[in-house]
Amino acid sequence: MPTLLRVGAYRFFCYAGDRDEPPHIHIERDQDQAKFWLTPIRLQKNKGFSRTEINHIQKLIQEHQEQLLAGWNDFFND
Template sequence: MPTLLRWKGYRFFFYSADGWEPPHVHIVKDGKETKIWLHDLSVAINLGYNARELAELVRVTREHKPAFVEAWNDYFGA
């Protein structure tokens, strides 16, 4: 599970077995988790975050998207 970013207690990562899916990040904190697709920054799964939290997590993902995509491609191959 490569960790891409730690921010305000949130951990942004992807699972090592996720390579068959399009690029995305999982974000966890306090037993909550979301999955955000990197191509359009849409929320694929949300387990517990409220709308305000999700908006903030999408914003942070947008800021770091180039680095996240690069890490994905380096790990899984382009």
């Protein structure tokens, strides 16, 4: 489960078993979790985050999309 990015209390990561899915990122903070597709960026699953927080997370993903995609590719293509 490599961590690709940390911003404040948020951890952005992927699972080794995600190889066969399109590029995406899991986000967790405390007990809350979400999953976003990276191209195009869109929410796939949310467990516990408020709508306001999901909007904030989506903006963070937009700001770091290139880094997250590079991390995904590095992890799964090596």
